[in-house]
Amino acid sequence: MSNNLPGGSGWHRKAVLAVTIIGVAVMTFLIVGLLMNIQERKEEAKERFLKLVDLTDDTVDPAVWGQNFPRQYDSYKRTVDMVRTKHGGSEAIDKLTNPRLVTLYLGYAFSQDFREDRGHAYMLQDQDETRRVKIVNQPGSCLHCHAAVMPAYRKAGGGDVMAGFKKICAQDWHEARKLVDHPVSCVDCHDSKTVQLRVTRPGFLNGIQELADFLADTRGAQERSRRGDSTHDGYRELFPHLSSLERYAAANAGTPRPQRNRYDVNKEATRQEMRSFVCGQCHVEYYFKKGEGNLLVYPWSKGLKVEQIESYYDERQFTDWNHKITGAPLLKAQHPEFETWNQGIHARSGVACADCHMPYKREGAVKVSDHHVRSPLLNIARACQSCHRYAEPEILARATAIQDRTKELLDRAEFALTDLIQAIKTAEEKKAPAAGLAAAKALQRKAQWRWDFVSSENSTGFHAPQECARVLAEAIDYARQGHISLLAPPRE
Ligand code: HEC
Ligand code: HEC
Numbered sequence: 001m002s003n004n005l006p007g008g009s010g011w012h013r014k015a016v017l018a019v020t021i022i023g024v025a026v027m028t029f030l031i032v033g034l035l036m037n038i039q040e041r042k043e044e045a046k047e048r049f050l051k052l053v054d055l056t057d058d059t060v061d062p063a064v065w066g067q068n069f070p071r072q073y074d075s076y077k078r079t080v081d082m083v084r085t086k087h088g089g090s091e092a093i094d095k096l097t098n099p100r101l102v103t104l105y106l107g108y109a110f111s112q113d114f115r116e117d118r119g120h121a122y123m124l125q126d127q128d129e130t131r132r133v134k135i136v137n138q139p140g141s142c143l144h145c146h147a148a149v150m151p152a153y154r155k156a157g158g159g160d161v162m163a164g165f166k167k168i169c170a171q172d173w174h175e176a177r178k179l180v181d182h183p184v185s186c187v188d189c190h191d192s193k194t195v196q197l198r199v200t201r202p203g204f205l206n207g208i209q210e211l212a213d214f215l216a217d218t219r220g221a222q223e224r225s226r227r228g229d230s231t232h233d234g235y236r237e238l239f240p241h242l243s244s245l246e247r248y249a250a251a252n253a254g255t256p257r258p259q260r261n262r263y264d265v266n267k268e269a270t271r272q273e274m275r276s277f278v279c280g281q282c283h284v285e286y287y288f289k290k291g292e293g294n295l296l297v298y299p300w301s302k303g304l305k306v307e308q309i310e311s312y313y314d315e316r317q318f319t320d321w322n323h324k325i326t327g328a329p330l331l332k333a334q335h336p337e338f339e340t341w342n343q344g345i346h347a348r349s350g351v352a353c354a355d356c357h358m359p360y361k362r363e364g365a366v367k368v369s370d371h372h373v374r375s376p377l378l379n380i381a382r383a384c385q386s387c388h389r390y391a392e393p394e395i396l397a398r399a400t401a402i403q404d405r406t407k408e409l410l411d412r413a414e415f416a417l418t419d420l421i422q423a424i425k426t427a428e429e430k431k432a433p434a435a436g437l438a439a440a441k442a443l444q445r446k447a448q449w450r451w452d453f454v455s456s457e458n459s460t461g462f463h464a465p466q467e468c469a470r471v472l473a474e475a476i477d478y479a480r481q482g483h484i485s486l487l488a489p490p491r492e
């Protein structure tokens with residue numbers, strides 16, 4: 001029809017052409033815009049691999065890593081925050097305002113200065129400032145968990161980390177302190193080339209090897225008892241959540257220790273295991289081997305439970321100090337978070353330290369791990385609600401209930417122990433029979449070790465509620481048994 005209009009067809013065609021051109025232009029613009037946006041998002045998501053500076057294993061300064069990974073660095077810096085929770089949090093509260101702790105630690109530096117832990121940013125400063133390094137000559141071993149120390153080990157050992165570790169452990173603390181400048185840094189948990197998680201700490205590498213061999217030994221014993229070749233009861237504790245250790249145990253059960261291959265944690269551990277192992281580098285029970293230049297050792301060769309570690313120390317007749325009033329040879333528990341977590345339902349269900357203490361958060365198109373390591377109770381939405389679909393107040397109430405119950409048992413154990421100390425003192429003044437006194441002091445050691453294992457663990461029972469209650473029940477019982485042994489001494 002339009003063809004009949006004189007000149008109209010030409011005008012119309014031009015109009016259609018113009019509209020089409022404009023339309024295509026607009027569409028192109030939109031599509032390009034969309035593609036650019038998608039590209040930008042993808043770049044954002046890939047951003048973690050954006051390399052602005054070259055990192056090496058000697059790059060300890062987190063600010064340099066921060067140029068490549070600004071998001072992780074930003075949250076890492078926030079570990080300076082100080083917020084209290086009911087039983088924990090990050091203020092350096094003086095634990096010794098509880099007078100029972102002063103009595104229990106009498107004769108040891110912990111009766112002079114002992115505080116609540118706070119954020120990673122303070123670890124070096126807090127070690128510098130504690131009276132425990134001023135009134136006692138501490139060894140270089142202390143730095144293993146309070147600084148980015150690996151380059152110093154490499155240097156001191158001429159490239160050999162283990163040799164450097166030994167050397168620096170044996171040094172005086174003040175001398176060793178000059179070798180480090182930074183608290184725990186990126187390079188302590190990440191490979192500088194691939195950013196993969198890895199563990200570096202010699203104390204942990206040695207300790208986890210001992211644990212792996214212990215698991216292989218007990219598995220061997222179990223297999224022999226099944227075959228009827230031994231009188232072992234056949235029971236063996238499983239570590240379902242530490243699957244690479246179980247694999248090592250299965251492969252080496254029949255092989256004597258010297259002929260086994262080493263367990264290479266950085267190659268064999270699963271990613272989920274690594275999300276706890278990086279923390280297990282420091283959040284553990286430890287002691288210094290006096291005969292070997294104060295070498296730092298994690299006492300794991302008989303297992304991770306309180307009585308297994310106790311029997312390790314008993315075999316070596318190891319004592320941290322003698323109690324000032326009773327003279328009993330006592331042990332100081334440090335911060336057995338890793339050991340305690342291992343006994344809990346979360347660990348056994350495959351929940352790692354990082355799941356609660358470094359949960360994911362979304363920033364734009366990127367999922368980042370929150371490097372503001374802190375109390376998960378300050379971050380319930382991300383730390384707990386990813387798994388537990390209850391309202392925040394209910395989750396908090398459940399966690400607090402566990403902690404309140406633990407605290408009540410801790411108090412009872414403290415009263416039982418301070419009563420025992422008083423009773424031993426009185427018995428000694430009255431020249432009570434030696435057998436009763438010796439039994440009471442041995443029981444003081446057992447009771448105090450168990451109480452301290454829960455008291456110095458920093459979750460107030462949360463990491464393994466039932467286990468902590470069991471340990472405290474034993475502590476109370478041993479302390480009261482000690483009391484009874486003074487009233488009715490065992491026969492000589
Ligand atoms: C299921 C979650 C969860 C897992 C897994 C977990 N924790 Fe915790 N952790 C908590 C809670 C809850 C607290 C109590 C915090 C409070 O009292 O404010 C806590 C407390 C702590 C504290 C003391 C924090 C403070 O505020 O003083 C440290 C240190 C700690 N955990 C380390 C670890 C380590 C190391 C691991 C792994 C071996 C681990 N946690 C595994 C939930 C978890
Ligand atoms: C195996 C690792 C490790 C070693 C070795 C170690 N620490 Fe710690 N230290 C930690 C961890 C983990 C915390 C945080 C948990 C806590 O406070 O219980 C901590 C906390 C502290 C604190 C702050 C809380 C408090 O106890 O007052 C001080 C101070 C401290 N350590 C001093 C020392 C001194 C001194 C030495 C050497 C005698 C030492 N540390 C050796 C891991 C270690």
Ligand code: HEC
Pocket residue numbers: 088089090091116117118119120122123124126127144145146147184188275278279280281282283353354357358373374375
């Ligand atoms: C190099 C040793 C080291 C490593 C590795 C390490 N920590 Fe710590 N952590 C410490 C020390 C030391 C402190 C105590 C600092 C202080 O009180 O000044 C601490 C404190 C903490 C606190 C208390 C923070 C607060 O706000 O109260 C938590 C929670 C914690 N660490 C969890 C973890 C988790 C989870 C991991 C693994 C992802 C981990 N840590 C890895 C040494 C370490």
Ligand code: HEC
Pocket residue numbers: 048062065066069072073076184185186187188189190195197271274275278279354358367368369370371
């Ligand atoms: C105490 C150990 C620890 C320290 C110190 C640490 N990280 Fe991480 N980082 C982790 C853990 C655990 C993850 C989770 C990794 C996983 O699940 O594979 C992680 C993940 C990452 C990732 C991968 C992306 C993500 O967010 O999950 C990057 C990148 C990263 N960290 C950078 C850094 C930088 C930069 C620093 C120093 C400013 C640093 N980290 C310090 C433990 C640590």
Ligand code: HEC
Pocket residue numbers: 345346349351355356376377380383384385386387388395396398399465466
């Ligand atoms: C990655 C998943 C995951 C995260 C994160 C997690 N939980 Fe759990 N939680 C579990 C599993 C699995 C169980 C075991 C019970 C089950 O199988 O249903 C459990 C059990 C519990 C229990 C019962 C404990 C007991 O001894 O019976 C409490 C309380 C609890 N969680 C609180 C918390 C709190 C508080 C947080 C955050 C700090 C948290 N959970 C974070 C998975 C998780």
